[in-house]
Amino acid sequence: MPSFRVVDAFTDRPFAGNPAAVLVLDGGYDPAWAQRVAAEFNLSETAFLRPADDPGAHYELRWFTPVTEVSLCGHATLAAAHALFEEGAKWLADPAGPIRFRTLHSGVLTVRRQDGLLWMDFPAHAPVATDVPEGLERVLGTQPVRTALGGTGDLLVEVAGESVLRGLTPDIPGLGAFAERGVIVTAAASAGAAHAFASRFFAPNAGVPEDPVTGSAHTVLAPYWAERLGRRAFEAVQCSARTGRLWLDLPTDPPGRVRIGGAAVTVTRGELLA
Incomplete structure (x- = not known):
């Protein structure tokens, strides 16, 4: 049965920031099952990780709210990286990262540890x-x-x-x-x-x-x-x-990106029985 963590993201103390559930899976899964799991957790996002199929990323990452899958989520990405670093990401060449996530709609997202924070590299969306x-x-x-x-x-x-x-x-x-x-x-x-x-x-x-x-x-x-x-x-x-x-x-090189930094804290660990 898959294990899970609930991680409070963008905070350095429990019960603040934004909680996300994180499941690190060994292989493929049914998105309909993932949606039911997200509805069960009833948090704003649940992150699902599995090993990526391509050499340009470490994990595939998808995010589900209680009612739908979304194309981009920051706090659950931060929570997912925190969970992997906390487990001990010995497969990284550099212990600070970056961890590379392959996503369905937002390309490859990276997260690196620096100066006591986790830093995500995301596309910027100038309004x-x-x-x-x-x-x-x-x-x-x-x-x-x-x-x-x-x-x-x-x-x-x-x-x-x-x-x-x-x-x-x-x-x-x-x-x-x-x-x-x-x-x-x-x-x-x-x-x-x-x-x-x-x-x-x-x-x-x-x-x-x-x-x-x-x-x-x-x-x-x-x-x-x-x-x-x-x-x-x-x-x-x-x-x-x-x-x-x-x-x-907002770096000048490359343009069109934004680095978003934050802390995270694990508050719950458990095992999913269904």
Whole structure:
């Protein structure tokens, strides 16, 4: 029977950040079974790993919410790498990595250990400015400052400040009408904060009303705030009830990528009996 771990990602302490279940399998599996397992865990994501079929990667990685498979997930990638490093990745030429994951829709993703964090190398998805959709202010509960469409299938919405962001109580099912995947709501950090910006992420269409910490949303947020702030590296906070902290870096070579750093903690180990 396969073993599993539940890992809290983008945090250095248990019961914070974003939990993901991770299953490391010996071979192939039925995606319908994987979907049932993800529904059983009922976490925002469950990561499934199996040895990759090609020499350019170590593992194939797929991610499932309780209701659907997704094309990119940051926190469950971080959790998967943490689980492999924790087991002792003796098959790596360099003990710091990178671990290479083959994915179905996002190419090869790498994760490396550096400076006490795990650093993921993801494609950046610079958002395209758009007019504020009609009805969004009513559903969100505040007037948007700017909106943009991200390549992840998300609508990015900037609001007036971090205090406004933290106080939002939106019509979460209603937000599902405004994006294919989810709605990223963001604001510049309050004065004196260590982080540069904060965010929240709502994905009712994926079965995740509010995600605690969303790495993939930061592939949109990083280039958005880089343009707004004139910086290429910054710290960010996702201010859900569990809270997560991320470090972001947009390299110039190669362009079009974003490095996302974070910590992770294993909170549960067990065995799946079905």
